[in-house]
Amino acid sequence: MSTDELLAALDEDQRAVAERLTGPLCVLAGAGTGKTRAITYRIAHGVRAGVYNPQTVLAVTFTARAAGEMRSRLRDLGVGGVQARTFHAAALRQLSYFWPGAVGGSLPRIAEHKASLVAEAASRLGLGADRVAVRDLAGEVEWAKVSLVTAEDYPARAAGTGRDAVAGHDHATVARLLSVYEDVKNERGVIDFEDVLLLLVGILLEREEVAAQVRAQYRHFVVDEYQDVSPLQQRLLDLWLGGRKEICVVGDVSQTIYSFTGASPRFLTDFPRRYPGAQVVRLVRDYRSTPQVVDVANRVLARAGRHRDSAAVELLAQRPTSVPVRFTTYDDDVAEARGVAARIGELTARGVPLSEIAILYRTNGQAEAFEQALADAGIGYLVRGGERFFARREVREALVLLRGAVRASAGQPLGEAVRDVLASVGWAAQPPAGRGAARERWESLDSLVHLADDLQASRGADMAGLVAELDERVAAQHAPTVAGVTLASLHAAKGLEWDAVFLTGVSEGLLPISLAEGADAVAEERRLLYVGITRAREHLELSFARARTVGGRASRTRSRFLDGIWPDDAARPAGGRRAAARARTAEFAAEHPADAALFDRLREWRGEVARAISKPAYTVLHDTTLQAIATAKPKDLRQLAVLRGIGSTKLETYGPQVLALVRGEDVDVAEWLAR
Known part of the structure; x- marks a missing residue:
């Protein structure tokens, strides 16, 4: 591709990113708007134009998968030599290189897990932490380190930021654990993953010749997912830059879902103030999702009200219109899992590959019911986060x-x-x-x-x-696609996309999760729902179960984030039941075009029956039952009886007429009543 062809392959906003090769650049990129395309083409354009030496460009991502994808795209554009790495991978490479000269000896071994170190520290303090407590304390250790909070500063900082007690321990106790944790680590001669960044920061601050060498090597920086940067990562980035302004950052405040780990969107939102004169480009054209999916995503954010960030992007769908978003309420968790498995069977029968289908949930504990339902249905699946x-x-x-x-x-x-x-x-x-x-x-x-x-x-x-x-x-660790439905938590789904997404358990207590206290925590749960919605390209189905167990108390209600969006009586737009019925009919026709005519005949017949007996139409047979009849096309009463919503009384009363309609015969309701 020539330079002109390269730029012509981008839309107007993406091209604005690719053409700005020098100076500070902030890209506010909504989900599915082609941010990776924009920044890889920007790097390729810079190399083609002679502005960049590829060996002096460092692109920083937050996952190894994203780094691998970026390198692959750059190679496809004919650009090799660009370093695309995660913060930790880039820092570890530099630390390993400079450690012998700056400190001496070999770099200490990196502990793969904190659990044993934290457990030892807790034991020395007589805390007696169990496995769950150790996990929570390890998370707090990570937060403190990436937030640049020392043991001495922890009580005041934790109180000031409203952090809850961890594993039942007050802030002073956690502060003591932070100190003892460092002692245990030093005694074992190991470092943790946060130390990789902290130690490199220390070397760059203390050894000017090392900092100069790094800055001579890397002259242009690109940071992806900038809304997830922690104070420690920002400190390292500032040292890499050394006061220079050759930086492009890309992020979406609406996808900030890792604040509990120390990530902060303020570095993204404050970028124009930190770099006066910085160009800000918004990517708003969504090439991933259909207008139906985009509409739901925008409405979820719009209902955030005053908690919505001014830097948030409102998406503009670019794909053709397609099937409606489905909203389903189930009786219990088992019914929800089986219902989702059944819908997956329908989608695969219509040509959607299993590898392009995902079931997303708020907590990993929700996965078990779906694993069982998929196994019972003979549908292959893989759990993201399992064996690598x-x-x-x-x-x-x-x-x-x-x-x-x-x-x-x-x-x-x-x-x-x-x-x-x-x-x-x-x-x-x-x-x-x-x-x-x-x-x-x-x-x-x-x-x-x-x-x-x-x-x-x-x-x-x-x-x-x-x-x-x-x-x-x-x-x-950039694995190829494996055939099978993906099961993943909403956090694990970040950065991924599928043709069909089942967003399950969208009920109060799960989304937002009951642990979310305060406006900021609830706002992050809303963003988590937004992330889940925007993973879908075409098919999006949201569901929840009213009860946890079969026959249990139906106490659950749908998520508050879907008020005014979920098509039920409590939040139905103007038009009421008739508008909702028309929407269901259109949805069925779009998804089952071969069965739509029979469904219409069944609804017309039901209307005649309802008028004749002076009862509401739904008391004759519900829409979902008519849809099941239209798709199953039963040939006899036995086949009709197995369909949901057909009891013995309705089978006897309406069965012969329904079967006649399925066969394509005319049914005279008045004649039937006369009998």
Whole structure:
């Protein structure tokens, strides 16, 4: 692509980002507006124009997956050599390089987990913390460190920011634990992940020659997801810059969902004040989601009222109109899980791949019911946050074999070569029947086959290119897509997207979660719902269960965030029941075009019956029952009886007429009444 072609591939706002190559730039990018495209094209444009040396550009992301995606996109644009890393990865690389000269010796080992260190510190203080308490205390240790709060400062800072007592301990006790935690860590000769940034900050402050060397290496900075920056990360970024203003930040205040970890959107919102004259560009065109999904997302934020941030972006949908958003209330959690599994079955029958479907929830404890329902329905799934893809035995074996096949496969098409290699470890053209370990093993291997096909088609890669790509993905933990429905918490879903999203458990106590106290905490829960909604490209279904258990008390109510959005009696717009009925009819017609005519005939018949017997139409048969009849098309009374909403009385009263309508016959309601 020429420079003109590069810029012509962007919309007006994205192009404004790509053309501003120097000076401070703040990009307020709504969900699905192409922020990664804008900043990668900006880097590519800068390199093409000779403004950037790719080796002097550092792009900082918040996940290894995002860093890997950015490097991949830059390579596709013909730009190599740009460093795209997470804050921790970039800091660790610099710390490892400068440590021997600045401090001496080898860099201490990084403790993978804080649990044992925190447990030891708690034991020394006689706190007797259990596993849950240790987890909560470890989280508070992380918050203090990324917030640049010392043990001495902790009581005042924690009180000033309204932090609750942790694991039942007052602020003074937690402050003592912070101090003892550092002692335990030093005695074991280890550092934690926050220390990687803290130690590098210390070296850059104390050793001017080290700071000068880093600043000579990196001259242009890009920071993605800037709304999630912590004070510690901002301190490191300031030291990297050293007073220079060659920085582009990209963020969305409406996706600030990690404040409990120390992240703060104030660095994004204050950027124009910190950098007077900085250009601010808003990306508002949403290319990800349909107008129906975008409308719900905008309305959720709009109802935030005075708590809505002025920097928030209102999205403008760019995709064609599609199916309506579905809202469903279930009797209990089991019914919700089974209902979602049934809907997934319908979507897959209409061609939506399992890998493009996600079930999202507020807490990980909600996953179990959905796992069981999917397993019962024979639907494959994977839980995001489970075993890492590249840690699976079959994947490790496959990588060894693929590396060994680099020379032997020379001249052979990549897809064909990979299939030949992986056939020796269990891959086949057709998946094994059913679920279980064999199917999961096959899905892992099949994802490698699809990755090979994609690389061959997009880059003309050979086996050596595939192995290089996989080595980079291993380092970044950037796994290829595995066939199966994704189950994930709303926090884990950040940065991802699917064709179909089931947003479950949208009830008070779960969203907002009961632990959310105060306006700020509740506002963050609203943003969490917004993040979940904007993960959906086309199909979005929101649901909740009135009771936790089968037959339990139906005490739950839907989330307050959906007041005025959820189509029920309590919050229905002008038009009342008839408007809602028309909406349901349009929704069914859009999703089941082949069954819409029969549904209309059934509704007309029901209306005649209702008028004839002087009763409301819904008492004859509910819309959901008519829809079930239209899709199932029962051939006899036995098949009709199994449908929900058809009891013995209604089967006897209306069954023959319904079956006649299904067969396409005319039904004379007056004649039936005369009998």
